[in-house]
Amino acid sequence: MTKATPLLAIEALEQSFGGVMALAGVSFQTHENLIHAVIGPNGAGKTTLFNVLCGFYQPTAGSLRFNSQELRGLPPHRIAALGIARTFQNLQLFFNMTVLENVMVGCHLRARVGLLAAALRLPKVRREERQLREWSSEALELCELADHAEQPAGALPYGLMKRVEIARALAAKPRLLLLDEPAAGLNDTETLALRDLIMRIRTSGVTVLLVEHHMPLVMSVSDRLLVLDYGSVLAEGTPAEIQANPQVIAAYLGGAVQYAV
Ligand SMILES: Nc1ncnc2c1ncn2[C@@H]1O[C@H](COP(=O)(O)OP(=O)(O)O)[C@@H](O)[C@H]1O
Numbered sequence: 001m002t003k004a005t006p007l008l009a010i011e012a013l014e015q016s017f018g019g020v021m022a023l024a025g026v027s028f029q030t031h032e033n034l035i036h037a038v039i040g041p042n043g044a045g046k047t048t049l050f051n052v053l054c055g056f057y058q059p060t061a062g063s064l065r066f067n068s069q070e071l072r073g074l075p076p077h078r079i080a081a082l083g084i085a086r087t088f089q090n091l092q093l094f095f096n097m098t099v100l101e102n103v104m105v106g107c108h109l110r111a112r113v114g115l116l117a118a119a120l121r122l123p124k125v126r127r128e129e130r131q132l133r134e135w136s137s138e139a140l141e142l143c144e145l146a147d148h149a150e151q152p153a154g155a156l157p158y159g160l161m162k163r164v165e166i167a168r169a170l171a172a173k174p175r176l177l178l179l180d181e182p183a184a185g186l187n188d189t190e191t192l193a194l195r196d197l198i199m200r201i202r203t204s205g206v207t208v209l210l211v212e213h214h215m216p217l218v219m220s221v222s223d224r225l226l227v228l229d230y231g232s233v234l235a236e237g238t239p240a241e242i243q244a245n246p247q248v249i250a251a252y253l254g255g256a257v258q259y260a261v
């Protein structure tokens with residue numbers, strides 16, 4: 001596995017905010033078709049890593065290569081078009097719009113027609129709209145939201161709202177999906193359904209980076225884990241390796257975690 005070109009290769013990545021080093025030289029790689037979790041205490045730099053990966057922040061130093069292409073310096077829409085999509089730690093939905101409309105917003109980053117063509121409603125615009133609808137419907141199916149497509153997003157239970165965000169990210173047809181605390185606020189049943197969904201996403205050919213505090217979920221769904229602490233890599237390895245790592249236990253796991261979902 002390690003001989004293959006990594007899907008994502010991050011080297012000596014630094015992100016400082018004034019005096020705060022949110023990422024203090026992070027290096028790690030992930031490969032196609034993995035579910036790779038990123039864990040660590042609050043403030044460890046997990047969300048910052050996602051923000052840098054998506055081009056929201058320009059890193060202070062280091063490099064990020066996606067499928068061998070350097071991402072540093074690219075604006076967010078170019079990075080999205082290369083195949084990286086994300087969800088947010090805090091829900092970002094349009095409550096008055098339908099579920100389908102919320103999801104279709106996600107694939108507009110992939111739209112190729114210009115404004116003039118759109119204003120004139122040229123045939124290629126209509127073709128593209130059909131394509132966006134199709135991708136959105138596929139994403140809704142995968143997220144088991146098809147029955148809710150025409151409902152206002154604001155009318156759904158919280159667990160389903162979080163899934164609409166995942167569907168929106170998937171509608172952009174990413175190769176790499178970044179999930180930022182998708183289980184936060186979910187009950188046990190919703191968390192189990194989320195685990196199944198993350199596995200289906202991987203089966204559909206999308207690599208997943210998962211920031212999450214819910215250790216039973218993380219340990220049961222992930223192939224590998226990256227542990228961040230104070231902006232640095234504390235450890236990287238399989239769930240079994242991470243659970244047995246004394247430094248990780250001391251800094252984060254605390255030794256009292258049950259790993260069965
Ligand atoms: N836009 C920002 N401006 C200033 N400091 C920030 C900004 N974003 C994050 N930080 C700081 O960077 C550190 C890492 O934050 P974050 O990446 O959100 O951590 P995590 O997601 O692991 O909880 C924290 O100390 C946080 O306060």
Ligand SMILES: [Mg+2]
Nearest residue numbers: 046047048089
């Ligand atoms: Mg965070």
